[in-house]
Amino acid sequence: MQQQISVITLGIEAIERSRDFYTRGFGWKPVFENDEIVFYQMNGFVLGTFLKTALETDMGRSGLMQPGAFSLAHNLAREEDVEPLMRQLANSGGRILRPADKPPHGGFRGYVADPDDHAWEIAWNPFWQIDASGHVTFGL
Amino acid sequence: MQQQISVITLGIEAIERSRDFYTRGFGWKPVFENDEIVFYQMNGFVLGTFLKTALETDMGRSGLMQPGAFSLAHNLAREEDVEPLMRQLANSGGRILRPADKPPHGGFRGYVADPDDHAWEIAWNPFWQIDASGHVTFGL
Numbered sequence: 001m002q003q004q005i006s007v008i009t010l011g012i013e014a015i016e017r018s019r020d021f022y023t024r025g026f027g028w029k030p031v032f033e034n035d036e037i038v039f040y041q042m043n044g045f046v047l048g049t050f051l052k053t054a055l056e057t058d059m060g061r062s063g064l065m066q067p068g069a070f071s072l073a074h075n076l077a078r079e080e081d082v083e084p085l086m087r088q089l090a091n092s093g094g095r096i097l098r099p100a101d102k103p104p105h106g107g108f109r110g111y112v113a114d115p116d117d118h119a120w121e122i123a124w125n126p127f128w129q130i131d132a133s134g135h136v137t138f139g140l
Numbered sequence: 141m142q143q144q145i146s147v148i149t150l151g152i153e154a155i156e157r158s159r160d161f162y163t164r165g166f167g168w169k170p171v172f173e174n175d176e177i178v179f180y181q182m183n184g185f186v187l188g189t190f191l192k193t194a195l196e197t198d199m200g201r202s203g204l205m206q207p208g209a210f211s212l213a214h215n216l217a218r219e220e221d222v223e224p225l226m227r228q229l230a231n232s233g234g235r236i237l238r239p240a241d242k243p244p245h246g247g248f249r250g251y252v253a254d255p256d257d258h259a260w261e262i263a264w265n266p267f268w269q270i271d272a273s274g275h276v277t278f279g280l
Contacts, residue, residue: 006268009261065208069204098200121147134144
């Protein structure tokens with residue numbers, strides 16, 4: 001069995017507001033978009049931002065809530081890149097949840113909520129490798 | 141800016157119950173574990189299952205809710221692999237949310253909740269490529 005996740009899908013309220021955060025805040029480019037979903041090709045998998053009502057229909061249940069009990073992380077190669085990206089995300093429709101500081105396990109990180117209140121950890125972790133394609137390997 | 145996610149972290153109530161689902165249900169092996177977190181090395185990034193209270197502390201906010209407005213997907217190479225994996229997940233502490241059927245966009249998929257009510261789509265999608273390392277590429 002592959003240790004594989006093919007898609008992370010985030011439920012959103014409005015396409016444009018979310019798209020602004022990901023394209024202006026992170027600088028990412030969609031690989032596909034229509035009036036209910038935007039897909040981004042990521043490092044070995046796909047990120048989807050999908051109207052929450054459509055996600056509920058696809059999943060066969062309603063009542064999905066925010067903030068959900070999860071977070072996503074984006075790692076940077078240098079400690080000094082963390083705060084500028086957090087500011088850029090906050091200026092693109094995001095909201096700072098926790099200003100960056102040094103966690104007990106090392107490195108430097110803060111949290112930003114996207115416009116739909118999904119949490120992003122923005123981190124520098126010197127123990128985890130990131131290759132040129134963005135593939136990330138766990139390390140201690 | 142890399143189109144990169146380094147970690148997906150799921151908030152969980154109990155380490156063993158969640159670990160059973162991922163190790164017995166999916167057959168995945170942890171790369172690291174202690175009494176509050178289990179990490180799995182995935183296809184270009186890391187999956188973490190972290191005690192929800194610890195995630196809330198790290199994030200600097202409380203009140204994270206389930207089910208959250210997101211889903212994760214695991215894609216399989218063959219349509220006939222979808223239902224057996226869904227049954228195996230259900231037999232490892234999961235719960236079927238939507239039995240597998242054919243979505244409008246093609247392929248075959250169903251949804252299973254993990255023991256913490258996080259939704260997993262189990263899918264066969266003939267338009268998306270999966271390489272031998274599990275790296276998934278968007279396709280139409």
